[in-house]
Amino acid sequence: GQNIDQPTEMTATEGAIVQINCTYQTSGFNGLFWYQQHAGEAPTFLSYNVLDGLEEKGRFSSFLSRSKGYSYLLLKELQMKDSASYLCAVRDLGNSGYSTLTFGKGTMLLVSP
């Protein structure tokens, strides 16, 4: 099976930087994704890492260390609209060789003025 851990809640102030960590344990790792989910809405794709290192996309960056089973999502220049749940999801090769996506419980980020 898979185990994905991320903090339940985080708070930060507008303009600041926040780092959301994710640790995982999986047997057939095939990539890690970060999604943003506002309440009552669908997850929206933020970033994808399959190799070790940092991927930067505007105000968002994501880091992966496969040997440590660790990733983080870095959000810079926080805005009020960044208040949302951030979902770490691991892609794993299933028994039939096709990929499945397993989500963590999400980290609720609250950005205050």
Add this chain to the structure above:
Amino acid sequence: EPEVTQTPSHQVTQMGQEVILRCVPISNHLYFYWYRQILGQKVEFLVSFYNNEISEKSEIFDDQFSVERPDGSNFTLKIRSTKLEDSAMYFCASTEQETQYFGPGTRLLVL
């Protein structure tokens, strides 16, 4: 920008009734998925579909569930006899290669 669409946005049904949730994946995508999210809980994988057949399914996806691609555009999830615990948000997703793009979801309420 192409999007995954889902209908209906909300569905209320009586326990024991059958429901069909509909999805139109992004047109050039080949892999399709259904997920559910019970209120306040994490997103859970149900089933993946490729080349007109199920490629993976989770323990949640029991005999009460089925999926179908009845034509070239729609992808449906059927729940044959709904239970109270089936109340959740159901998301369809599709992908061409790596990234899965999610539809807006159908909120199912079983009474």
